[in-house]
Amino acid sequence: MKPNIKPQNPNFSSGPCTKRPGYTLNSLNTDSLGRSHRSSIGKDRLKKAIDETSRLLNLPEGYKVGIVPGSDTGAMEMAMWSILGQRPVDVFAWESFGAGWASDVAKQLKLDNAQIVTAEYGQLPDFSKANPDHDVIFTWNGTTSGVKVENAEWISDQRTGLTICDATSAVFAMEIDWNKIDVATFSWQKVLGGEGAHGMLILSPRAVARLESYTPPWPLPKVFRLTNKGKLIDGIFKGATINTPSLLCVEDYLDALAWIESIGGLPAAIEKSQGNLQALVEFVQEHDWIDFLAQSPEICSNTSVCFQLKASDEQIKAMIKLLADEQVAFDIGAYKDAPSGLRIWCGATVEKADIVALLPWLTWAYNQVTA
Known part of the structure; x- marks a missing residue:
């Protein structure tokens, strides 16, 4: 028989995901709207979004969080184009987005020293092929296959390469061993149900050291540049974004973070x-x-x-x-x-x-x- 009880909220999209329970536009702080993102209030709200992200995720000391353009995709592309090329790279892919990163490595960056390890939908690739002296790219959760990594034990604590992780549908939903991750990216519209277009970039001290010691051989667009004269552009990780962010989206994200705090x-x-x-x-x-x-x-x-x-x-x-x-x-x-x-x-x-x-x-x- 046809059921007679319906979900109160029928939104089950995998991105943009549904808003938090009880969400209304009226709950957003609008003091920053109509102001420059470079104003004191704009910088304060952006810095709060960064600081609260770091605090709620309990990131290790020295890890930096930045707000960047282009959602998770922009953050991943920024990381790959800025960091890769110094060492061989191992790419692990088992669904659409991981396959996209593998394609970028092979066909766009055209790295000759790349190993691409794949698996069919529903399975994981052979992580034992990860070389600790190579850079590694993988997704923590395969959004299009419903397959996540079980853990990060396959990542060596003695690695000399960097681990670059697309964690967009895992952050705030899965236990992540941050000490195993050097670069992580995610976006607001996934687990937290935030608005699109903004990406989050998390860097370990090892990743910062790479950025400040290595210059890739290819030109970098302005929105990809994380360094200036060999030094990290630290303002990106304090609220001075590369391009103009939506402060309305920032307020929406802050609302989601406050809700995470409220539930425990x-x-x-x-x-x-x-x-x-x-x-x-x-x-x-x-x-x-x-x-x-x-x-x-x-x-x-x-x-x-x-x-x-x-x-x-x-x-x-x-x-x-x-x-x-x-x-x-x-x-x-x-x-x-x-x-x-x-x-x-x-x-x-x-x-x-x-x-x-x-x-x-x-x-x-x-x-x-x-x-």
């Missing part, structure tokens, strides 16, 4: 996301027509959860449309480059009650399109 900080956000995943795990265990794309439980994402179904591509498309028409689930189709299926975001801004309310609708819609 990073541990509470991780626990909430894992609890949402558990509801999906129990549903899969009870139904034989749906399964995780991830091939084992320990690598199953607790944010971008991807599913494969016993249904044709056309049936899955019809199911997605039916759920959207009923206004119970928006934007839950698999990523365009991924295997056909469903993708349900279950980060901390999603309420478990909404996940639970959605589940009977999945069964109903599946039965409707496969009858």
Whole structure:
């Protein structure tokens, strides 16, 4: 039978992700709007966003956080173009975005000393191929495959190369061993449900040392430049952004960070996301027509959860449309480059009650399109 209870919030998109519970535009501080980002209030709000990010993530001493243009993609491109080339590089890819970084290394930067290690959707590549003397690029969570790294134990503590991690759908949702990471990037519109266009760049002291001791052989656009005359442009990491940011988006991000603090900080956000995943795990265990794309439980994402179904591509498309028409689930189709299926975001801004309310609708819609 058709369920009679709908999710109060049907937004399950994997980016931009749903806003925090109780979000309203009226909750935003608007004092900085209409002011220059170089004004004292503009700099203060940008610095607060940086400082709160560092504090809530409990970053190690000496790590720097900067706000950069171009979302997570801009932050990753900035890091790769500014840092790579001194050493050989190992790129690990198992879904669309990781494949994009591998393509940039091979086809744009055209690095001859690159090793690209891949895996099929649902699996992880062989991390034992990581050379501690090489730079390493990987995604912590494969947003388009629903597969995350289990841990960072494969990264050597004695490495001489740098680890560059695309962590955009993992930061504020998964435990990250920051001592294993030299460069990390993420964006506001993922786990925190913030607005787009702004990226976050996290640098370890080792990454800063590389930037100040190595100049890549290719020209760098202005928005990629992290150094000036061989020194880190420190203002980027204190609120003096490279280009003009949206202070409205900054206020939106600060609101999300304040909400993380209010629920109990990073541990509470991780626990909430894992609890949402558990509801999906129990549903899969009870139904034989749906399964995780991830091939084992320990690598199953607790944010971008991807599913494969016993249904044709056309049936899955019809199911997605039916759920959207009923206004119970928006934007839950698999990523365009991924295997056909469903993708349900279950980060901390999603309420478990909404996940639970959605589940009977999945069964109903599946039965409707496969009858």
